[in-house]
Amino acid sequence: MSLAMSNITRRFGQTEVLRGIDLDVAKGELIALLGPSGSGKTTLLRIIAGLDWPDAGNLSFEGQDWLLKTAAQRKIGMVFQHYALFPHMTVRENIAFGLTVLPRAQRPGKAQIAETVQRLLTFLQISQLADRYPSELSGGQRQRVALGRAMAIEPRVLLLDEPFGALDAQVRRDLRRWLRSVHDSAGITTIFVTHDQEEAFELADRVVVMNGGVIEQIGRPDQIYDHPATPFVARFLGLTVELPVVMKAGRAEAAGFDLTALPRRALPEGPATLFLRPADIQPVADPAAPFHLTEISSTGALLRVVAESDSGCRIEAEVPRRDGHGLETGMNVSLCAVAGQIFPGLASQRASSPVAAETTPHALKENRL
Amino acid sequence: MTSVAVAIPRSGRTRRVLPGFGLTMGLTLSYVGIIVLLPVLALVLKGAEIGPVRYWEIVTSPRTLAALRLTVTAAAIATLFNAAYGLLMAWVLTRYCFPGRRLLDAMMDIPFALPTAVAGLSLTALFSANGWYGSILAPAGISVVYTIWGVAIAMSFTSVPFVVRTVQPILEDLDPAVEEAARSLGASPFTIFRRVIFPAIQPAFLVGATIAFARSLGEFGAVIFIAGNLPMKTEIASLLAMIRLEEYDYNGAAAIALTLMLIALILLALSNWLQSRMQRKGGVT
Numbered sequence: 001m002s003l004a005m006s007n008i009t010r011r012f013g014q015t016e017v018l019r020g021i022d023l024d025v026a027k028g029e030l031i032a033l034l035g036p037s038g039s040g041k042t043t044l045l046r047i048i049a050g051l052d053w054p055d056a057g058n059l060s061f062e063g064q065d066w067l068l069k070t071a072a073q074r075k076i077g078m079v080f081q082h083y084a085l086f087p088h089m090t091v092r093e094n095i096a097f098g099l100t101v102l103p104r105a106q107r108p109g110k111a112q113i114a115e116t117v118q119r120l121l122t123f124l125q126i127s128q129l130a131d132r133y134p135s136e137l138s139g140g141q142r143q144r145v146a147l148g149r150a151m152a153i154e155p156r157v158l159l160l161d162e163p164f165g166a167l168d169a170q171v172r173r174d175l176r177r178w179l180r181s182v183h184d185s186a187g188i189t190t191i192f193v194t195h196d197q198e199e200a201f202e203l204a205d206r207v208v209v210m211n212g213g214v215i216e217q218i219g220r221p222d223q224i225y226d227h228p229a230t231p232f233v234a235r236f237l238g239l240t241v242e243l244p245v246v247m248k249a250g251r252a253e254a255a256g257f258d259l260t261a262l263p264r265r266a267l268p269e270g271p272a273t274l275f276l277r278p279a280d281i282q283p284v285a286d287p288a289a290p291f292h293l294t295e296i297s298s299t300g301a302l303l304r305v306v307a308e309s310d311s312g313c314r315i316e317a318e319v320p321r322r323d324g325h326g327l328e329t330g331m332n333v334s335l336c337a338v339a340g341q342i343f344p345g346l347a348s349q350r351a352s353s354p355v356a357a358e359t360t361p362h363a364l365k366e367n368r369l
Numbered sequence: 370m371t372s373v374a375v376a377i378p379r380s381g382r383t384r385r386v387l388p389g390f391g392l393t394m395g396l397t398l399s400y401v402g403i404i405v406l407l408p409v410l411a412l413v414l415k416g417a418e419i420g421p422v423r424y425w426e427i428v429t430s431p432r433t434l435a436a437l438r439l440t441v442t443a444a445a446i447a448t449l450f451n452a453a454y455g456l457l458m459a460w461v462l463t464r465y466c467f468p469g470r471r472l473l474d475a476m477m478d479i480p481f482a483l484p485t486a487v488a489g490l491s492l493t494a495l496f497s498a499n500g501w502y503g504s505i506l507a508p509a510g511i512s513v514v515y516t517i518w519g520v521a522i523a524m525s526f527t528s529v530p531f532v533v534r535t536v537q538p539i540l541e542d543l544d545p546a547v548e549e550a551a552r553s554l555g556a557s558p559f560t561i562f563r564r565v566i567f568p569a570i571q572p573a574f575l576v577g578a579t580i581a582f583a584r585s586l587g588e589f590g591a592v593i594f595i596a597g598n599l600p601m602k603t604e605i606a607s608l609l610a611m612i613r614l615e616e617y618d619y620n621g622a623a624a625i626a627l628t629l630m631l632i633a634l635i636l637l638a639l640s641n642w643l644q645s646r647m648q649r650k651g652g653v654t
Contacts, residue, residue: 051549072555084546088568088647098554101564153554 002027002189003048003157008057010043017043018054019213030183031191032204036236039210041193042161048191049078049159061156077150077188079160083142085134091145092117092130098153120148124182140171147179151186158183160192164199176203197237201225209233227341231275234341239275241315244346247272256290256309258336267344276340281317283307285326289334291315296329307333409630416627419620427624432600433609437628440606443517444585447524452578454525455532456570462533463540477534480527485590492523493595515597520605523592524585531584535577539570572644579640583633 003025010018017040025031033041046052047059050071059066066074085094099113108116121127124144134142143163150158163179164172180203183190194200200207201221209216209224209232217229228234235242245252250264252274259274283293283305291313295306303324305317315335319327327333416424427433462474480488496503496513506513513519543566551561567574589607596603606629613621 049553051553071549071553072557075555076553078550078553080546080550082544082546084544084550086547086551086565086568097551097556097564101551101554101556101560149550149554 002062003191004058004060005044005048006058008044008047008054008059010040010047010052010054017213018047021057021213021215023208023215023218025189025191027189028187029189030180030203030205032200032207033191033193033210034195034197034200034207034236035210036195038212040213041210044210045159045161045191045193048157049076050074051078075153075156077147077153077155077158079143079146079150079158079163081162081165083134083146085142085145085149087134090131090133091126091137091148092121094134094145095120095148095152097149116152120152124148125178138171139167140175143167143175144178147182151188155188158188158190160190162194163192164194164196172199179203209236211236226339228275231273231343234275234343239277239341241276241278241281241317243274243276243315245272245274245342246270247342247344252342255311256313256334258284258334259340261336261338262340262342265342267342271346272342272344273346274337274340274342276337278304278316278318280338280340281315282319282336282338283317283327283333284336285331286334287332289332291335292332293327293329296324296327303327307335412623412627412630415619415623419624423620424624424627427621428628432604433606433621433625435601436604436606436609436625439517439520439603440586440629441632443520443524443605444582444588446517446521447528447585448578448582450521450525451529451532451581452574455529455577455581456536456574458529458533459536459540463537477530481530485527485588486594488526489523489591489594492519492526492591496522496595514595515599515603517603519595519597520592520603523595524588527588527591528581528584531581532574532577535573535580536570539573540566543569572647575640575643575647579636583636586629586633 003023005021005023008018008021009016019040021040021044033044035041043052047054048066050066050069050073053067061074086097089097095117096113099108099116102108117130118127121130124147126141126144126148129137129141129145134145137145147160160179164175167175176199192203201224204221206218207221207224208218211232217224217233219227219229224233225237228237228239243254243257245254245257245259247253247265247267247269249269250266252259252262252265252272254274262274279302283291290309290311291307292309293305294308295304297304298321301321303319303321305319305324305327307315307317309315317335419427428437458477462470462477493514494500496506496519498504498507498512498514503512503514513522547565548561551565556564587607589605592605593608596605596608598604598608606625610622610625610629613619613625
């Protein structure tokens, strides 16, 4: 185990930004910290980087206590959200910076620095940009330079804060694959922060889902996708339909729903909440069913369907357009759930709704000033 | 054919968003012409009237030369001091949070607001042999009043805000992440200042210092009280120009004024050139 955190706590004034974080990162692993803004993920990254200190808790790297070391002593490579390149230095000078500021005794010779920089430029496929200034680069190119600058000091851990946040969709996808290949060939333990679920799942070996300063779930992308551990993770991963159900002998039941496709769960009898993705709900024509279709709209590949019951329950579903030929507004349907996650009890209705999550970062920023 | 003709706007006028271009531009140009360019032109013409030989005679006369030398040297001392102190002040005002910061920030502008004659009088009172500072310095054998040091102090008093006010906004706008990046790459605080912060503020710093120097060259009110105005010793160039004018020696006055203006213009050009060179290198984003 290379990086170990236990019970890390951090508060800014009255706001508890981190409330006891326990996380172990293995050598060479690629970890994503995933969560909405205000969940504390960037603060955690800054603490690992040595740019911020926790109020309590431990942080160690290969047995050494990192809280006793400064950012410079930890030898971490940090890539900032807006790259933070040195504007008055060329790409080459930016990448060489970490080597040129080493104490004279450890500093490599000029020729050796130039060679390292050239090797990185080639490795990151930006040799042609070597003598440009950051203002002459596109966002994606700046990202590569920022990574090159961080990698030049041969960091023990690479930290990236929202690495693709400021890029457009196409560049984002390309860079994601590129970063994965860079990680695989360089083998540096890497932690990156993102609020984009797709990004986290595509890139990371393991994903850490954070919310309100605590870790909600740690796991492999598929694991988290199929089995969200808490109602928050379920909602965050797009299981936006929340259905009150009744558990009977390990099976969930709800009026107008066909839930027999769901596996049995060892849950107590009584009320529970079923979380579903709109895409995992199939409307099936059934004249006797309590639901009728009120809206059908197309997004191109998908039909977005709204079904309402006589008792006022409103459910959204998504159907591939080629499977939805028979659907018409007004027709009665029963809803068949293909997959979903059940949590005991009635989930507090949107306890951590997006609105609540949005207010936290402002409070946080004020406290930082 | 006709449809193409219709699609093209008739003139550039129709595309402007802000109205009143003609009026505002006209006013600006008239102002620059009447208040700035015309007097400068008059001065140059007056100087040209003298003829190069006579001009050279006036400027190289011992008294004029001494006055010019004093003015430039004192302005250089004042600027060196202001550059260092102004940078420090801007740093303190932007980087640290302390009680009374806003008050200190407001006090920076006092030299701008204070009539220069008042500044000159109070400085003279402080530094004269029985003043607060003078009574301490005099026993040590240091006299400020009626020396070049007095001139330099008066000049630096009136021009220090230029450096502070040009550097301050640039320091405030610096992205803290850039410094954090340097820190995480292992740079020491001093290295961060030398290699990351200072290059960023250098253009503004140079501009501030140049303006401070230009202002010091022409400082009159504050200086004449503390300088003592001894010919050949502590007589500044602009005072000498005024003395010549009072002697109805218009040519002498114009020649000195023209020389001062030339020095200021050369300095401004130099600072602009340095700035543009650095911007090209720095690639301001």
